[in-house]
Amino acid sequence: MSGTATLAANLPVVSTGRIGVVLRPVLWLLLALVVVEAVVVVFGIRTYYLPRPSVIASTIMATPGAYLAGLWRTFLETALGFVAGSMFGVVMAVVFHRWQTLRELFFPLFIVSQTIPVIAFGAVVVLWFGNTLFAKAVISFYISFLPVTVNTMLGFSAVDPRQVQLMRSFGASDAQILRRLYLPAALPQLFVALKLASSLALVGAIVGEWFGDTTGLGVLLLQAMYNENVAGIWATIVVSACLGMGLYGAVSYAERRIVFWGGEQ
Amino acid sequence: MTLVDRDFQGAAGDAGTKDLASVQDTAGAERPLIELRQVSKTFGTVKALQDLEVSIRPGELVTVVGPSGCGKSTLFNILAGLEEPDPGNILRLKGVSSAASDLLGKVSFMPQRDLLLPWRNVIDNAILALEIEGMPRAEARKLAMDMLPEFGLAGFEAQYPNQLSGGMRQRVALMRTFLFKRDLMLLDEPFGALDALTRTMMQRWLLDVWQKHKRTVLFITHDVDEAIFLGDRVLVMTARPGRIKLEQVVELPRPRKANIVTSLEFISLKKTLLEAIEEESMKSFQVAGH
Numbered sequence: 001m002s003g004t005a006t007l008a009a010n011l012p013v014v015s016t017g018r019i020g021v022v023l024r025p026v027l028w029l030l031l032a033l034v035v036v037e038a039v040v041v042v043f044g045i046r047t048y049y050l051p052r053p054s055v056i057a058s059t060i061m062a063t064p065g066a067y068l069a070g071l072w073r074t075f076l077e078t079a080l081g082f083v084a085g086s087m088f089g090v091v092m093a094v095v096f097h098r099w100q101t102l103r104e105l106f107f108p109l110f111i112v113s114q115t116i117p118v119i120a121f122g123a124v125v126v127l128w129f130g131n132t133l134f135a136k137a138v139i140s141f142y143i144s145f146l147p148v149t150v151n152t153m154l155g156f157s158a159v160d161p162r163q164v165q166l167m168r169s170f171g172a173s174d175a176q177i178l179r180r181l182y183l184p185a186a187l188p189q190l191f192v193a194l195k196l197a198s199s200l201a202l203v204g205a206i207v208g209e210w211f212g213d214t215t216g217l218g219v220l221l222l223q224a225m226y227n228e229n230v231a232g233i234w235a236t237i238v239v240s241a242c243l244g245m246g247l248y249g250a251v252s253y254a255e256r257r258i259v260f261w262g263g264e265q
Numbered sequence: 266m267t268l269v270d271r272d273f274q275g276a277a278g279d280a281g282t283k284d285l286a287s288v289q290d291t292a293g294a295e296r297p298l299i300e301l302r303q304v305s306k307t308f309g310t311v312k313a314l315q316d317l318e319v320s321i322r323p324g325e326l327v328t329v330v331g332p333s334g335c336g337k338s339t340l341f342n343i344l345a346g347l348e349e350p351d352p353g354n355i356l357r358l359k360g361v362s363s364a365a366s367d368l369l370g371k372v373s374f375m376p377q378r379d380l381l382l383p384w385r386n387v388i389d390n391a392i393l394a395l396e397i398e399g400m401p402r403a404e405a406r407k408l409a410m411d412m413l414p415e416f417g418l419a420g421f422e423a424q425y426p427n428q429l430s431g432g433m434r435q436r437v438a439l440m441r442t443f444l445f446k447r448d449l450m451l452l453d454e455p456f457g458a459l460d461a462l463t464r465t466m467m468q469r470w471l472l473d474v475w476q477k478h479k480r481t482v483l484f485i486t487h488d489v490d491e492a493i494f495l496g497d498r499v500l501v502m503t504a505r506p507g508r509i510k511l512e513q514v515v516e517l518p519r520p521r522k523a524n525i526v527t528s529l530e531f532i533s534l535k536k537t538l539l540e541a542i543e544e545e546s547m548k549s550f551q552v553a554g555h
């Protein structure tokens with residue numbers, strides 16, 4: 001009896017965990033949509049302020065190609081910036097971890113770089129790289145690497161020094177200790193940052209598009225705003241939200257697969 | 266010197282009951298495997314060790330007991346090559362003068378905590394040291410798989426540390442230490458965190474494994490029973506600054522049965538050792554009281 005109880009306790013945690021990650025937000029979203037639809041109808045809110053979800057849906061369905069193209073473009077910019085930013089973030093964490101002097105010299109600069117508003121920075125990037133996909137990716141990159149660096153360093157500092165000593169007593173080199181101990185040990189912290197960075201990278205890409213482009217969710221947002229196409233604005237918001245959730249979900253899924261041991265040290 | 270000589274004969278005599286190869290081994294190795302003379306270690310204003318003298322012969326199991334904070338762990342860190350003693354020391358490995366850092370990678374070291382990596386399963390934790398040495402993973406895993414039954418871990422190779430009990434985790438850590446084949450094994454209170462019953466089981470099991478593998482072991486503990494039950498010799502350390510206060514040869518016959526702890530010989534040894542430790546504990550207590 002107790003055997004089946006432990007089995008029952010073990011299995012559903014894994015299965016509902018995976019399906020739940022995808023299903024639960026979707027269910028909540030549907031529920032929220034129904035509530036919003038009802039509220040708009042019951043209180044007679046004008047479309048100018050808040051269109052009904054069904055109106056938003058039909059706006060998307062009217063020109064699905066434009067939204068899909070925008071989604072794809074923004075996704076590419078975000079993904080490129082996010083991946084590059086994450087890799088750069090981890091590399092910088094390793095560099096700062098290995099060389100204390102570099103950390104003292106440059107880490108403050110990292111923090112300062114983040115106090116420059118991305119809007120101010122965006123104009124420069126577009127001047128440098130033109131109205132390209134790459135320019136948007138650069139903005140995404142800029143906005144997403146710092147949390148990765150900070151959290152990876154946090155993960156490194158949480159490594160038990162006795163663990164390092166043990167590896168040294170086996171004659172391990174610094175590179176071996178980094179690969180077999182520090183990097184895996186920092187993974188739980190790293191994923192916290194990656195989830196944050198995925199959302200930030202999307203913001204970077206959308207804001208980047210405002211500086212000039214022809215496709216992308218940011219462009220759709222601006223066009224709809226200039227045309228006072230409220231349903232269009234909301235439609236873009238919905239598509240952006242889907243993209244954001246998709247990215248976050250993908251990172252969470254990877255986290256569950258990779259950091260299977262949890263935060264246990 | 267006479268103490269050491271007498272003691273050496275005792276060990277050789279003991280070995281008579283073992284197989285012939287080990288007798289020759291012990292007899293051939295007149296010089297100690299590792300020898301420390303006048304070893305001191307100062308941390309800032311604290312003197313952890315002062316003029317410590319230890320020598321361990323091949324195949325011996327030497328246990329170290331002492332009051333808490335007597336510098337046992339400092340001694341271990343020096344022997345593991347993790348810390349350099351103060352200048353003016355003599356440290357010989359197989360008769361060759363060495364710096365402590367030369368010992369890095371030459372001694373298999375097991376710290377108090379199992380320090381298993383949570384993202385590695387039992388097998389991959391056990392082969393960590395072999396992997397660092399550059400042995401291909403497949404080969405190392407095969408070697409470890411063959412050792413699993415002996416460590417009571419057969420069938421657990423794919424489990425992760427958070428699925429194991431404390432005793433099993435400790436056995437995985439010991440297996441990792443055994444697989445890292447070095448002349449000297451350092452075990453720092455490996456059973457300290459286990460409950461009393463598991464601990465006695467582990468002690469008996471360790472003796473079995475040690476006798477089979479013929480390894481030289483230095484074993485730190487705060488448990489006098491454990492020190493006598495396991496050791497060929499028990500070293501009692503003084504309160505800080507740590508020195509060897511007493512070197513007690515344990516001539517209990519091997520293999521040792523569990524009930525040996527109630528024998529008269531065992532009890533008289535325990536009495537001598539407890540008195541020595543008590544004296545030192547009182548000293549460190551008084552120092553702390555000031």
